[in-house]
Amino acid sequence: MAETTSNAESNDVALRASIDRSLRHPVMFFFTSGAVWLALAIVLGLVASAKKHSPEFLSCFSWLDAGKVDGAHMSALIYGWGAQAAFGIIIWLMARLSRKECTNAGTILTVGHLWNLFVFIGLICILSGNGSGIAYMEFPGFIWPLLIVCYLAITIWSLVQFQVRDAGHVYVSQWYLLAGLLWFPWIAVTAFLFVFVFDGHPVMATAIASWFKGSLFLLFFLPTALASAYYLAPKVTGRPVYSYNLALFGFWALAFLGPWAGMQKLVGAPIPQFLPYMGAAAMVLILIPAISVGLNILKTVHGHGDIVAESPSLRFTSSGIVLFVAYGVLSFVLHTVPAMKMTQFSYSGYGLDILGFYGVFSLCAFGAIYFIVPRITRREWLSRRFISWHYFLSLYGVASIVICAVVGGVTQGQGIEDVAQPFATMAERASQYGWGVTIAWAFLLFANLFFCLHLLLMWARLGRRSSHPTLLKGHHTENPHGPEGEIDNIGSASA
């Protein structure tokens, strides 16, 4: 009996190893190029943020005008870093959960290069003044069909893997992965057609673009992050997900609400009135999936504080989930009617976007990367300190951005509403918080320079050859490589 168990286990290990090996090139490519784009996006974000309070900054370069650099910043962040990190997570996680090796790694890798090329061309277009000027869809029109085709060529194999998997239980992460995989083409194609192809009313195009902006996060990046969290929390702690029912509830709440959100920024715009209010109501309701998922994941890791503290992947993931709950609460507060009126034309929306994109999605993605990379490179992370700096600087950075943007946004909104005050007073008040946001981006820049360097070293196969995971603290404080010759850590270690 014990023999067969151990035999089944070693078969499992062999299968996992062969799945990892089959995917190592595309996944590593997506992660490393994503990390490079992230560093670039943060540099652009720093410039964009500085322009908001010091318009003269770098004004000698016309390709760094406020409008251009802001669009380039968000586009590099979303399509350079976010999408590629998501691709890496999706294809790896779906292969692992469907227990199928990837047989199309070459295609995925090639198309991955094309994706990078198109993002690069799109960014050059934005910086040269040929962007579309539509938030989150700044790339010129011809880039979008190319990106959508690339997306299909990258992710279709994951759907195939799901289809041909050995029959059995569909795991929570797979719900989210499948949903995100199918939602993205729907929202991207719809938005592309209504914004760039159909000759509709421009106000309608604006409304659709803002719906795309909301849905892209709620229906693609968020499900990917949650899939990773639902995988890593039980995997690293070794205990089952707290509640299957709660997972179902959270998933369907998100699936039901997500498509309605997005138009809340257009309150008072000449579109059918109920649309922005419905978007706002959906953003209020996001608190429900946030607390359900938060409760479920945090209950799963509850009582394993030591593992959360030690394991880089679990620490990033749990922080991402805590920030998802914070996102839900902030979204709830900011989209009540009085708050919406107050903050509509202020920084606070940017704060919420960054909390979602960096605080929730990116932290979960970092967690997944810290888990996946040692498996596919067959090397351990080099430096405990790099990971630790990445974690703390990220956390401080994102917290500062969100606090400055939200508090500054409320002050700014009060200034706008107070008609007795001249406009300049409001701008003056907000610029103090603008400085705060710029400094916070500098934190994130440092965080991600460490991350990017670390990941590039791993990509170059310079990671540690050891059987010891790189843990953030614990038994090996005096020597991160562990006592010489110690190999037996199969039972105790979890990275």
Add this chain to the structure above:
Amino acid sequence: MSASQSNRDMRPDLDETINVSEAHGAIKDAPPAVGREKSLRENGMESVSLLLILVSGIVVLVAGSVMGQGGSFFGYGETVKDGYMRGKSPVKEEVPLPPISVLALLQKEGQKQYAACASCHQTSGMGGGEFPPLAGSEWVTGNTEKLAMIIHNGVGGPIEVAGNPYNGNMAAIGANFGPKELASVMTYIRTSWGNNASLVTPQMAEEALKISKARGGAPTTAEELKKNHDKMLPGDTLDPDTLLDPETWEPIPAAE
């Protein structure tokens, strides 16, 4: 196998029955990270807590109140939200508008009023077809009283303008003009398109309104105008460069 054999041979201090990698079930090819992974287990079956459902209920209530503000569901006709406009400042604008010369002020106001005239006389003041030109017309640049009567009462019957005979009917376009409007439109047409006549002050226009009132109100004819009204309106002329407050139209005393 031979690799592990040689490995065993190179480390004589280990008991030969304990092959470390075999003992731990690690597959030769598998990286250690894969080997030490824990398996996913069945999901827990805790029930959804009552508290969560209560909190969700409150969130739904708040969301409902937000949605209630949006008017009727799927009401595609409602595109303007009442009360969603910036209020007026309770504090008066502190910076006064800069003073402006009387000529420029009258011309600016006159140009606005002229929109009513432009449909016949054209923005170029050249008229066309059955409509006489204003540019170079002696009725415009000549004595001001007859011009005021034409604008205020209209004109009908044969009339000769700039050497050409016309025979039409002009309605009393300026019947509702006050002195400011009348003065400014008269000044505008008398000083535009190459016309270079004197300006008409609001005081003069007020006199014109009095004369017109005494007259009755029927459309004038060219004959009547020549007989009764071929003179300048009474009133002091004003230096065109006199500075006025653009809001009150009062002259501004020269700065000390």
